[in-house]
Amino acid sequence: MFRFTKRMHEQAGLPPGTTVHIGERKVEKVRISLFDYAAGHLEERVIDKVEECYPYRDKPTVTWINVDGLHDVEIIEKLGECFGIHPIVREDIANTGLRPKLHDYGDYLFIILKMLYFEKGRHEVTVEQVSLVVGKNFVISFQEDGEDVFDAVRARIRSGAGRIRKSPTDYLAYALIDAIVDGYFIVCERVGEEVELVQERLLGSPDPESLHTIQSLRGELIDLRRSVWPLREVVASLERGESPLIHKETAIFMRHVYDHTIEIIETIESFRDLVAGMIDIYLSSISVRLNEVMKVLTIIATIFIPLTFIVGIYGMNFHAMWPHLGWRYGFAAVMGVCAAVAVAMLVNFRRRSWL
């Protein structure tokens, strides 16, 4: 979560509305793809020069421009100017350290979301920022990387199945948000498996390692929360249909995404509850073990320390001892006393149920 902060401060001191890329550069070259469609029409293009997008501004059909890679600030600037996007929005698009939010600029909605996924072979959740600008007849999406979470949406547009081709831009926005939120379930499941694993290990044989795992799980859940909680507000205000850009029919679908978001939030909160409980388990299991260690020491010591004293008595070099050292059964008698003491101790421990 320090990442959030670090990225932010790079911009500190710059005048507002200055578009500066803040974040890692995840792709070599910015890739732009364009879909233009209507009920009976479909055009799909890969854009080389950003200027090729300009003519689509005034077409009544739905235009979806997807930009992969944010480091080429000029592209954002040019698209922004063409589609009338406020400079402060452009600044936010290029800054990958922001929290999910929805701002209504009248002519268009500006939405920031966090896309979560596990990269192949990596153990940690990757968080990527996605910005959507939703206008009357266009949707522009900005991604850090060209991950294929939107491929299902592309397939649906191409096939013309479902409502997507017959619906305005708000439905496309819904489809994109839905695709992102669906990804959260997979992350939640993976985290849930990790939580279950740690819990089992803890109840079995807890070691200092476990604590580190718990602490890192906690950190991961804090990160997840920071991505999902604000998302809830975003989707809720989309669902309420406050903007005229969101039609009533789409609001029903948005409500569905909202339900999913709540579902995810509840799951995360349950995980947090469980992880909080784990520390109690860990602490008490350490105490239980200490108790066991101490019992072993106490049993051995309380049995043998008095015995050592007894045999020590007859190791004294006094000439006159009682019983006389020459007594034939002296050795047997002392050994008998020792045995009796040991048995008495053992009975005592058994009564305390230490054995």
Next chain:
Amino acid sequence: MFRFTKRMHEQAGLPPGTTVHIGERKVEKVRISLFDYAAGHLEERVIDKVEECYPYRDKPTVTWINVDGLHDVEIIEKLGECFGIHPIVREDIANTGLRPKLHDYGDYLFIILKMLYFEKGRHEVTVEQVSLVVGKNFVISFQEDGEDVFDAVRARIRSGAGRIRKSPTDYLAYALIDAIVDGYFIVCERVGEEVELVQERLLGSPDPESLHTIQSLRGELIDLRRSVWPLREVVASLERGESPLIHKETAIFMRHVYDHTIEIIETIESFRDLVAGMIDIYLSSISVRLNEVMKVLTIIATIFIPLTFIVGIYGMNFHAMWPHLGWRYGFAAVMGVCAAVAVAMLVNFRRRSWL
């Protein structure tokens, strides 16, 4: 609670409005039963083919169609189309991993509830999802399994006793919800007994086992909460009578169910409070035991270690010792000193109230 998540993600990536069964298949064959009634009229049928339900759509009498088993998606689809149910609702009906909710679609209300019960011979709470679609002249209920929680309602319809036969669909919906909520009390009572049992065991003789029981109780309460908290909102908005489908007379009854829900929530919260306190009890009882173990060790060791030193002195082989080893009362004197030291220690311990 991982179940919720796991089920959900199976659907991730599918286009919205695709009806897919998510969850276990609990019954062999989907069973459909139908009641059609009015003040002086009653028809009860078992439906073989879903098409048999179609004519009831336009009858002014109250029609209650109950579907047991959700794996046959086609049935949900057909019923949905006939009664004008939104595709996204059909999707939700087939997905058993959702949280309780109420959505108002104007012509009908869509309600998801969780039915809780203890299956015979099993120790854990079974959670089953029930969906209700409440229209002007029909109620369609979807269950995972054919559990008999609705039998009391069926009996009342058959006998014609009470208001049910004279009332519109909202009263039937109330009766079904009330039957489900009543089941919660039984679950609460069983959980309460378990809580009491664990508490008694803890105050008696706590063992590491207890901790596992506490942690699983905690998990169970988290599950219960997740079923009941959203239910509260559902019933509250039914009670407020925001939909014209809920008449004022029924709202009074809904308020009654709302009271029950609050009652249950408070009980669960009290359980949570108590379970939270149990960990404190457990931790402190471990500490108390460690204290006892250490006291025993300390008492034995502090008495005998000095004594062993004393007898060790006279085990030394120096020729010249004080008192002279040939002294007649040497042995008695040393034993006396040992006894004195032991008594002094014991008095000391008693004063510290360790004995």
Next chain:
Amino acid sequence: MFRFTKRMHEQAGLPPGTTVHIGERKVEKVRISLFDYAAGHLEERVIDKVEECYPYRDKPTVTWINVDGLHDVEIIEKLGECFGIHPIVREDIANTGLRPKLHDYGDYLFIILKMLYFEKGRHEVTVEQVSLVVGKNFVISFQEDGEDVFDAVRARIRSGAGRIRKSPTDYLAYALIDAIVDGYFIVCERVGEEVELVQERLLGSPDPESLHTIQSLRGELIDLRRSVWPLREVVASLERGESPLIHKETAIFMRHVYDHTIEIIETIESFRDLVAGMIDIYLSSISVRLNEVMKVLTIIATIFIPLTFIVGIYGMNFHAMWPHLGWRYGFAAVMGVCAAVAVAMLVNFRRRSWL
């Protein structure tokens, strides 16, 4: 708190509006008393047959019917029918396991309260349910038992002192609620004394017993909360004067009761805060004691274990030893070394301030 749940579930499955007595039977025979009064008029009667109450329904004077004992469901039914009380209200009156609430049925208000008191010679708080039905010209109060908390109100009616005889039914309702809330102060004081006692004992000499007492105090406070928190909402909505049955003059008095309720809630919350702190005290006092025990062991052991080693050296049977065993001051020298070691240890402990 399990009581709440247990009583509730007995009713599970019954059709709504079925009046069933749920709870203990606290009195042998149901007693009904009746007051009918106005500014210059007073009639006090003991009712044998419930039908004797019927004529008072249409009298313009204020009629107060008090019913002690809820097991005779028929009486509740008859009164309910005569005074036009909704079946669901009658069901609630007979069910003693409900939480405080206020429902406005237009013609009358239905109020459930919890009366708290210490029965003579018993240590635990007794919780009794009181239901009030407040109509335009009648108040019907239902009690489980004939406790005398309302006697002060009766005396005021008889004497005609104060406003009560000149005021409508809402003032009578206020007087009854005020009498119940006043009882809470006495309970709070008793609980407060208990809290203080436990706290003192804990700071003095905590024993495992204390933990049980703390846990039971906690349970008692949970019970108290469950009685008082909902009461607050009840009184608040009476104060707001939303119902035309509550006159503006009475609302001022209701506000006074509301202040008292807040006062009680704050007191309970302070108790909860203190009780939560007690567990910390208990745990740390156990740790402190363990520390002391360990210090004693450590001091004794670290002094005498090295000494025992030293004397052990000269207990060895080697012929050639250094110093020679025949040396005259050998014994004194060894004893001197032992003393020196002991003193060094003691100085060390003092420097660590363990002594």
Next chain:
Amino acid sequence: MFRFTKRMHEQAGLPPGTTVHIGERKVEKVRISLFDYAAGHLEERVIDKVEECYPYRDKPTVTWINVDGLHDVEIIEKLGECFGIHPIVREDIANTGLRPKLHDYGDYLFIILKMLYFEKGRHEVTVEQVSLVVGKNFVISFQEDGEDVFDAVRARIRSGAGRIRKSPTDYLAYALIDAIVDGYFIVCERVGEEVELVQERLLGSPDPESLHTIQSLRGELIDLRRSVWPLREVVASLERGESPLIHKETAIFMRHVYDHTIEIIETIESFRDLVAGMIDIYLSSISVRLNEVMKVLTIIATIFIPLTFIVGIYGMNFHAMWPHLGWRYGFAAVMGVCAAVAVAMLVNFRRRSWL
């Protein structure tokens, strides 16, 4: 905090509106002082008989009557009747166990506040109740004791400096409340010093004493909170200027007092945070110490116990031993082995960084 409760219950059972003094009698004789002023007019009197106040009721100038001492109920009654104060307000004035509140009775505002100060030579905060009745042309203030917190206000009236002489009664009320809230800062500072002191002592050398101090600090902060939190609501509703008695110009000043109240609340909450953290420090410092004690024991014991065993071997009386007891370097060899073991142990401990 028990005081609150104890005082309250004395009144339980009395009819509402009965003025009874509840609380300590702090002054011998009730003192009444009167100010009557306007822009160019000032009259200051000490009142002997309460009837002397009556003529001021109808004067258009601002009249401030200050009553020190609440035990003479008759005075409250008479003033109340003359100035038209509701009996329930008179009851509250005489009851010193109430929480801060503001009630608007249309013709006048009734305000209860808590005055906090340190009495000379005493260590604990003294809490005193102040009631204000603010009418159109009069302010009556009731104090338990004649503390001089209002002297600054009196001085300002006498000197005619500032706005006070030119302003209506609400400004006088503001000045009095401001004087009381100013006193809170001094209390906060003193408590803050105590918190800092305890914190320092804890980080230095914590002893069981500290725990008692922490617990009493906690109690003090609970008391402070109970005085200040409700005050916030009181001042907030004065600031909102809901009553026509509060003029817009005064509302600006009330906002200032409101800021102060928030400031104080935040300070108290910070103290609570810090005090909560102290218990963690205390508990962990106990554990650290236990660790140290145990390390000392372990080091000494693990070094000397094996050594004692070794020398014990050669204390055995077997005739045939290895090395032969008559061997010249036997003693030296054993001592050498002992030294080697001890050094090995010490190295080991150093490696574990126990030394």
Next chain:
Amino acid sequence: MFRFTKRMHEQAGLPPGTTVHIGERKVEKVRISLFDYAAGHLEERVIDKVEECYPYRDKPTVTWINVDGLHDVEIIEKLGECFGIHPIVREDIANTGLRPKLHDYGDYLFIILKMLYFEKGRHEVTVEQVSLVVGKNFVISFQEDGEDVFDAVRARIRSGAGRIRKSPTDYLAYALIDAIVDGYFIVCERVGEEVELVQERLLGSPDPESLHTIQSLRGELIDLRRSVWPLREVVASLERGESPLIHKETAIFMRHVYDHTIEIIETIESFRDLVAGMIDIYLSSISVRLNEVMKVLTIIATIFIPLTFIVGIYGMNFHAMWPHLGWRYGFAAVMGVCAAVAVAMLVNFRRRSWL
């Protein structure tokens, strides 16, 4: 955080509206600088006598007066009178112990902010109070010290770049607030680094020192929160554009600052979460270490104490022993038994996985 309180109480008892400097004197001499600008106009001056500012009051251009140093109360008074600032505002400007707030006085807005920065070479955050008075054609800013956080804004005015020269006073206010909030990111980053450092040290080798660091981190975070939480409300109400002084175009920028504030609050809350978890780590790592220490002691003691007993037996001086002391293999036999016992113990410990 005690600073807040201490400063406040110095003013206790003074009549409202008395301007008194409360706080440290950070600069030798008060410095006043003035900017007067419009789209095509710029005047920059250093003011010697406060009266030089008067003529700018009535100019339609934007005038920014920046005052460094608050100890010369007369300057605040004079500026206040000239620009019509309420006495209570002047009092607040001179008092550096206030929390962030926004008050709307109709003609002007009064804003208090906290500026946070690390002074060169110092380890702790410095908190400085900044007050802004934003009128129709003037902004007056008051700083304790002449820190250069506003230099970026000055540079932008001078260069005429961006919107600043073309915008009214609200944009200047925005630019100043934005500069302050940007400073928070740097502080957050530094604190974040400290948190990470402590966390790493804790997971490595925790020492009692760590606890002090944690407690001081906690205190620092409390201070940060107290500066940032109220800031949020300030910026939120600026963003809502309730005052006619804030134009719609500026509100968009204010929303941007608001986003930053939320970002910072979330970061602080995450830090608090992590720091709270650290104490758990610390406590459990102490327990783990105690466990290790005890294991070492137990292993050594339980192996050698029985052995010492065995060799002690044959140190007894009885004449008749079994086996006979003259037995040739006696010594070897006893040593063999000792070795066997030791091996048995070691196997046992290995099985418990203590080794």
